[in-house]
Amino acid sequence: MIRTAHAVINLSFLAHNVAQVRKAAPNSKLMAVIKANAYGHGLSRIAEALDGLVDGFAVARVQEGVSLRNAGLWQRIVVLEGFTEREEVFDLLDFELEVSLHSPHQLEILKHVHRPAPLNVWLKIDTGMNRLGFKPDTIPTSYAQLMACEMVKKPLNFMTHFANADDKNDSKTAKQIALFKQLTADYEGEKSMANSAGILAWQDSQTDWIRAGIMLYGISPFSDSTGAELGLKPLMSLHSRLISVRDVATGETVGYSGTWTSEKATKLGVVAIGYGDGYPRYAQNGTPVLINGERVPLVGRVSMDMITVDLGLNSTAKAGDSVTLWGEKLPVEEIARWANTIPYTLVCGITPRVEILESRHSDTFF
Numbered sequence: 001m002i003r004t005a006h007a008v009i010n011l012s013f014l015a016h017n018v019a020q021v022r023k024a025a026p027n028s029k030l031m032a033v034i035k036a037n038a039y040g041h042g043l044s045r046i047a048e049a050l051d052g053l054v055d056g057f058a059v060a061r062v063q064e065g066v067s068l069r070n071a072g073l074w075q076r077i078v079v080l081e082g083f084t085e086r087e088e089v090f091d092l093l094d095f096e097l098e099v100s101l102h103s104p105h106q107l108e109i110l111k112h113v114h115r116p117a118p119l120n121v122w123l124k125i126d127t128g129m130n131r132l133g134f135k136p137d138t139i140p141t142s143y144a145q146l147m148a149c150e151m152v153k154k155p156l157n158f159m160t161h162f163a164n165a166d167d168k169n170d171s172k173t174a175k176q177i178a179l180f181k182q183l184t185a186d187y188e189g190e191k192s193m194a195n196s197a198g199i200l201a202w203q204d205s206q207t208d209w210i211r212a213g214i215m216l217y218g219i220s221p222f223s224d225s226t227g228a229e230l231g232l233k234p235l236m237s238l239h240s241r242l243i244s245v246r247d248v249a250t251g252e253t254v255g256y257s258g259t260w261t262s263e264k265a266t267k268l269g270v271v272a273i274g275y276g277d278g279y280p281r282y283a284q285n286g287t288p289v290l291i292n293g294e295r296v297p298l299v300g301r302v303s304m305d306m307i308t309v310d311l312g313l314n315s316t317a318k319a320g321d322s323v324t325l326w327g328e329k330l331p332v333e334e335i336a337r338w339a340n341t342i343p344y345t346l347v348c349g350i351t352p353r354v355e356i357l358e359s360r361h362s363d364t365f366f
């Protein structure tokens, strides 16, 4: 079958990216963050490929942990959002999942669960993110209550999450690190702070465990660099093909609302990809698209199933030619900037309509 919109996940790059994480944080254990369908790359595909390369996994939801166990994964798995209801505690226990405990109401639920095997708990401390976690002044009492709870495996572990680690000039991260270290200094148990930006920009945040997400997929956590510039290789590339080439005269508008007008006669290419595939609706005029290895600018609005590009008057591109929307030669970080978003949303946002192919070649075949 001839393919239109499809993504290629190059699994041979994973080991390289893991090695880069290990190089950046040689003394920490590595928890691979594979929530949200492994950032759009496929949960079980990525988990299986990482098997043996990392020390544990983290997901956001209980269901994600359960699917990993059902896929045969036996390593440690931490559920970062924890549980909200009692039933979920039984799933965590049945599937031997570890849990981030961030709210007093979870503690209340745990106090009323009685099972023979305890739960491995990470006490989440809110050091400034103000999303999940116990407030600093409540740590001594929460710690005591958790230690007294029969369902909590001892010793207790600790984690926190950074709000601004991607900004190397923001002093907030140093404050979060200091606060976390101060609050947990007297307690045994494993400690974890760093996400990808923390690993790369804040060495002090590398404790027992680091939690790497975006950089494993070869993407930069910073807005001013690409994964390639950090020595990483992007796993995902997104492709489709040209389905029509047409002439436009000077002064014609293109697409919905006519947001682009041709300044001179040119050839317009229509590509079979749109927001229905996860290509960002807010990609602006000028967003680069690769056709036959050459960059051409997106022009006009992104529609559900199509985009239009300015091929130039002398282009020899024709219907059927292959198109790359992002990948090794066109960083997803760059597309994110054109669409006023972050690369996380682009890779997470690939829709089920996009066929996913796996590659294990060390060089790209597109």
Ligand SMILES: *Cc1c(COP(=O)(O)O)cnc(C)c1O
Pocket: 033, 035, 080, 161, 194, 195, 196, 197, 211, 212, 213, 214, 215, 221
């Ligand atoms: C998503 C997430 C991470 C991973 O963040 P990256 O920026 O992708 O490395 C780490 N910790 C927590 C709590 C998260 O929610």
